[in-house]
Amino acid sequence: MNTLKQIAAGYNRISLIGRIAAGIVIGVILALVIPQAEWIGIFGDMFVGALKAIAPVLVAILVMSALCQGKGKLDRRFGLVIFYYLLSTFLAAAVAVAASFLFPQTLVLAKDVGEQAAPGGLQEVLGRLLMNIIDNPINAIANANYMGILFWAAVLGLALKRGAGEGTKAFLADMADAVSQAVRWVINLAPFGICGLVFRTVSGNGLDVFTSYGKLVAVLVGSMLLVALVIDPLIIAVSLHTNPYPLVFKCIRESGLTAFFTRSSAANIPVNMSLCERLGLDREFYSVSIPLGATINMDGAAVTITIMTLAAAHTLGIQVDLPTALILSVLATLGACGASGVAGGSLLLIPMACSLFGISPDVAMQVVGVGFIIGVIQDSVETALNSSGDVMFAATAEYVSWKKQGRELPEIVGGTKKL
Secondary structure (H helix, E strand, O other): OHHHHHHHHHHHHOOHHHHHHHHHHHHHHHHHHOOOOHHHHHHHHHHHHHHHHHHHHHHHHHHHHHHHHOOOOOOHHHHHHHHHHHHHHHHHHHHHHHHHHHOOOOOOOOOOOOOOOOOOOHHHHHHHHHHHHOOOHHHHHHOOOHHHHHHHHHHHHHHHHHHOOHHHHHHHHHHHHHHHHHHHHHHHOHHHHHHHHHHHHHHHHOHHHHOOOHHHHHHHHHHHHHHHHHHHHHHHHHHHOOOOHHHHHHHHHHHHHHHHHHOOOOOOHHHHHHHHHHOOOOHHHHHHHHHHHHHHOOHHHHHHHHHHHHHHHHHOOOOOOHHHHHHHHHHHHHHHHHHOOOOOHHHHOHHHHHHHHOOOHHHHHHHHHHHHHOHHHHHHHHHHHHHHHHHHHHHHHHHHHHHHHOOOOEHHHOOOEOO
16 A cells, blocks of 8 residues: 555656656557557547546536625626637637638548538527527536536526525535546546557557648647737737736646646636636636636637638639638637537538538538547647636736726736735
8 A cells, every 4th residue: 555655656746747748658659569459548538538527517516606606796807808718719710811821731631531410501500509508407518518518507606696505605615626626636647548549549540640731730730829929918918018928828838738638628627727826816707717718718729620621722722812711710710619618629610611612511521530630739739729828818807907906916917916
């Protein structure tokens, strides 16, 4: 027993990023040396399955607990943070359009791609979004429908705020802490899951998976980095009239890196909430805005939808004019919000965006297949961008409120208050 405790203590003394890096290296080596050992991939399946299972419960409990215990009403900070989330997502889509025009990509489409359900147009996307919002709450949790989870958690949280006793509120708070701790335990085992995922990817596709679509991945990742390091900081700078990069780099380092490896904005919520606490934010505010951001702050998804769609258009020789590209940006923004929380959601909205250019569903689904191949890189960067942005804009909305109240700002955004 003591030996096991010592091993566990030694494991936990190594930083999570260091352990994950080791998991990646070990996964690649095992895939090259013993590619037939398919049982290793089970660790990846278990890790992803655990995150998918606990994340919907986490969002539901956190939002209900936060709203039922809130002492005030939702103020202007919530409207402002929603504005930031949607603005950044639209600008991300616009950046992707510009990148696609500057560095047009073409695809070698597969001949056979399995059929998957994908929306056929904007009307269907909006209709599906509205129906997801009013979905049965139990069904929403079971199917990771985060729009439905948020809606019913908010309704129940506000109802409990009016009628629940202190004992019920304390129970929900304890449940929120317990579920958050469970997620931390799952994330602490991420190195084993990452090892399994890398093993399965490399053993099935070889190292070519990292190079076959190198230029396409470069445009995707480059666009996401431009959003993370230029567009989002610009929004923060205009709002706070200060140097945004200390806040930006802190969010990327402490939120984005974890999200990069877990590939789940929802599962990264406890990490983000802990960071918000260290940034001095109001718990009543961030306990709602962070789960909300994990659902509608989808810069990376907007980039993916736009670039993959325009790559399909370039492959087929379709000329895209500026007005159509702007419409695509709006379409990608709405689609990204509607796709949040669904595995491969941003990829499955590519056929909807392709329909804007008259691209057939068969060809569009082949583009989706390409997306799944590069997903090992694209999805990781996409999630890192989305999750770090959740904290950035929650903090920005909070600090804007502080400035209007004449409160002292923290050092990280040019103030003198020590956190």
